[in-house]
Amino acid sequence: MGSRSGEEQALFRQYLGNKSKVSGIELAADAKSIPDTIVADFHYPPKQLFGKFDFVYSNSHDQAFNPRLALTAWVK
Numbered sequence: 066m067g068s069r070s071g072e073e074q075a076l077f078r079q080y081l082g083n084k085s086k087v088s089g090i091e092l093a094a095d096a097k098s099i100p101d102t103i104v105a106d107f108h109y110p111p112k113q114l115f116g117k118f119d120f121v122y123s124n125s126h127d128q129a130f131n132p133r134l135a136l137t138a139w140v141k
Contacts, residue, residue: 068089068090068091068096068099068102069091069093069096070099071089071099071100071101071102073089073122073124074087074088074089074099074100074101074102077122086101087101088101088102088103088114088118089101089102089103090102090103090104090105090106090107090110091103091104091105092104092105092106092107107123107125107129107135107138107139108129108130108131108134108135108138109138110138110139110141115141116141121139121140123139
């Protein structure tokens with residue numbers, strides 16, 4: 066969540082291997098050019114992502130305007 070330049074996604078991809086699908090969510094509109102990045106607010110991820118991931122990593126939970134809302138969305 067909050068993938069910025071996609072560097073963390075690249076590291077996860079490197080260490081998890083090619084069989085793993087790694088995606089990031091970034092609020093900035095210019096993030097659409099970053100591979101495997103979804104432009105969205107992490108408080109309101111697209112519903113088509115619900116139930117699609119084995120785990121969620123974030124180093125930006127402290128930037129959530131509503132941590133409960135963000136964490137609830139991430140669990141879905």
